[in-house]
Amino acid sequence: MKQSNVTSSGADHGTYASYITGFILSILLTIIPYYIVVYMDLSSGIKTLLIVLLALAQLFVQLVFFLHLNTRSEKGWNFLSFVFTMLVVIILIGGSLWIMYHLRVNMMI
Numbered sequence: 779m780k781q782s783n784v785t786s787s788g789a790d791h792g793t794y795a796s797y798i799t800g801f802i803l804s805i806l807l808t809i810i811p812y813y814i815v816v817y818m819d820l821s822s823g824i825k826t827l828l829i830v831l832l833a834l835a836q837l838f839v840q841l842v843f844f845l846h847l848n849t850r851s852e853k854g855w856n857f858l859s860f861v862f863t864m865l866v867v868i869i870l871i872g873g874s875l876w877i878m879y880h881l882r883v884n885m886m887i
Contacts, residue, residue, distance in 0.1 A: 792846060800843025807836040 792800075811829045814820070820828075841847040841860075849857045 792843065796843055800839055803839045803843070804836065807832050807839060 811832050814825055814828055818825070847856055847860055851857070
């Protein structure tokens with residue numbers, strides 16, 4: 779039997795160590811905001827900013843360690859489709875907020 783040399787351009791699967799690293803980082807990025815809200819005496823604006831930054835870090839950890847999103851997989855198409863999806867979501871959310879703001883302003887006579 780002849781073996782074929784098939785090369786895969788798909789996403790590589792993570793190692794056991796990378797999954798453990800991602801899991802530990804996810805746990806830490808969940809516990810830290812809880813600690814900030816419950817035990818730290820900060821203004822609500824600073825708490826909100828810290829929680830949003832930690833949520834973005836959590837998103838990054840999930841994408842890299844568990845979904846294996848990087849620019850190498852599928853020749854960058856996975857990353858490009860993710861960027862396009864985020865652009866569409868931002869446009870939808872931003873447009874909805876813009877419409878709701880102007881409706882509120884114009885309805886308050």
